[in-house]
Amino acid sequence: MESLADLTASALLPRLAKGDVQATELVEACLARISEREPEVQAWAFLHQDFARAQARSADEHRASGRPTGPLHGLPVGIKDIIDTKGVPTENGTPLDAGRRPGDDAVLVSKLREAGAIIMGKTVTTELAYFAPGKTRNPQDPERTPGGSSSGSAAAVAAGMVPLAVGTQTTGSVIRPAAFCGVVGFKPTFGLIPRSGVVTQAPHLDTVGVFGRSVEDAALLAECLSGYDPRDPATSAIPSPPLKRTATSSPPLAPNFAFVKSPVWDQAEDATQEAFGELTAFLGGNCDEVSLPSPFGEGHGIHRTIMLAELAKNFGPYYHRGKDQLSPQMRAAVEEGRSILAHDYMAACDWIEVLNAGLTEIFDRYDAILTPAAPGEAPLGLDATGNPAFCALWTLCGTPAVTLPLLQGEQGLPMGVQLVGPRHDDGRLLRSANWLMKQVTEESDGTGTS
Known part of the structure; x- marks a missing residue:
């Protein structure tokens, strides 16, 4: 018998809307899958079952009241552990931020809540979303890497732990783990999804992306997260594009x-x-x-120059505060970035x-x-x-x-x-x-x- 945890977000939404499936049922199916696969996959940096269940009960009560629901109502979502989530441990994959609990949500987390999503927990990231691996293993073969830096997000979707997850990409951190784990990964146009409340590594490159089990799923989630944020200069004060409607429409001609x-x-x-x-x-x-x-x-050389110069500036405080607690990869990146000349960067x-x-x-x-x-x-x-x-x-x-x-x-x-x-x-x-x-x-x- 197929588990609810195996369904796409797009297949689940109409069932949730009709009341054929309760959010509490879906969350229990996801928690059961997590219990089954997490010891091997290790996709989660923070997971609190009562926290997820309480959100699901609230979602069901909201629907039963007849009040309007959002486009993600009742859908569990995993959030990469470099994205601030109010009151939830957000440790950025580094011991230097151990125990950190943000006082506010990132803009994209606020959008998830407004859309009715259930925050299942924080998914594993590499150290500060760079190259030093976290604990996550590939659900297809636990002896292989899941990719990075959004390793936990890709693995959680691939293992059926959640239908949707959010990640980020500064080099290949959405596309590569999605490819390795066998799911759909979407990195939208730079600036489509606001980054306020997300760890800043390289502002000219950092992009929020999404994971799902279908193109429609990815379009749905990205559309809900897109929009203008005056605190993020990469975003624009223009209407959010109708990604899901366009993605599921028939092209007038076969694409070339x-x-x-x-x-x-x-x-x-x-x-x-x-x-x-x-x-x-x-x-x-x-x-x-x-x-x-x-x-x-x-x-590729241009990308590296921008990334390392900006990384050195933004992660300099970590380097000064606890150089000995950073990985060799991170220390080398900061040091190389500091050697880049201003005119080469510009x-x-x-x-x-x-x-x-x-x-x-x-x-x-x-x-x-x-x-x-x-x-x-x-x-x-x-x-x-x-x-x-x-x-x-x-x-x-x-x-x-x-x-x-x-x-x-x-x-x-x-x-x-x-x-x-x-x-x-x-x-x-x-x-x-x-x-x-x-x-x-x-x-x-x-x-x-x-």
């Missing part, structure tokens, strides 16, 4: 994809290169191989707009770029989070990106297909992603073709 190997194609494993060859052949006339302009070859920031101008011709002809989400399957071992090379360029550009669990590697583990769209056209990207998911799924089921 630009297969971009990117400057790091040589880092893709043989199985990844072979799988993408098969995928592009399957798409036929709807996919062309396209090369990026030569300046994109400098993208020049690197200027490249963001230059590179986006270089993408204009591609997006004038194609609906989305198709490229790997990671070099291959999740690597064996837990002492590193995997290679983010296939994500850094798109984080630098601030373009929306989504990874889809469409491929399998030689070990039978997930390999993500990443789609990238133009800035501020997140809905169309998600619509193209939903179309591709359906095409490949129907082909694998023998129920259709492209």
Whole structure:
């Protein structure tokens, strides 16, 4: 018998709305799954069962009263442990913040509460959302990394502990763990979701993203979190886009994809290169191989310059307060960032707009770029989070990106297909992603073709 914990958020919502499923039932199903899988997966930094149950009872009482409900009413959500949650331990993956309990919610947590979501707890992050791994293991194979830095969020959704989770990406911290764990990960356009109350690592790059089991789920959650925040200069005072409606609509024509190997194609494993060859052949006339302009070859160095210079500034207080309690990776990052010259940093920031101008011709002809989400399957071992090379360029550009669990590697583990769209056209990207998911799924089921 299928558990409620295995259903997508989009499948659960109408059942909750009709009263066929109570929020208390759903939370109990999630807690049962957590009890079953958490000893192995270790996705949670903080989980308080009574806290979750109390929210579920309140949600059911609210619905029974006949009062209006929000778009996430009764849905459990996991929140990355660098996102402030009032009164709930938020320790940022570092012993230097042990016992920290914020006095206020991050803006996105306030939005979750307003939408009726149930805050299940805080999911594990790497140290300060950088590269030193947390305790989480990959639900597909506990001997392999779940990716990072949003490791707990991706693993919790993949293991059926929650239908939805929130993470962040500064290099590849949503797309990579989603690919390794086999779920949908969506990093929207830079600035779509406000970051006030989220740990600041690199303000030119930090982006809030989401995890779900379907494109529709990701669109639903991202839409609820989007909006303007005067405290976050990356956001804009414009209406939030109707992501869910657009994502689930039928495109007027079959989308066209630009297969971009990117400057790091040589880092893709043989199985990844072979799988993408098969995928592009399957798409036929709807996919062309396209090369990026030569300046994109400098993208990874530019990203690193910006990230480390800003990280050194923002994490300097941690370095001074407790250098000996930071990982070797973090100490080295702060020290390297401090060595970057101001004119090199400022020049690197200027490249963001230059590179986006270089993408204009591609997006004038194609609906989305198709490229790997990671070099291959999740690597064996837990002492590193995997290679983010296939994500850094798109984080630098601030373009929306989504990874889809469409491929399998030689070990039978997930390999993500990443789609990238133009800035501020997140809905169309998600619509193209939903179309591709359906095409490949129907082909694998023998129920259709492209």
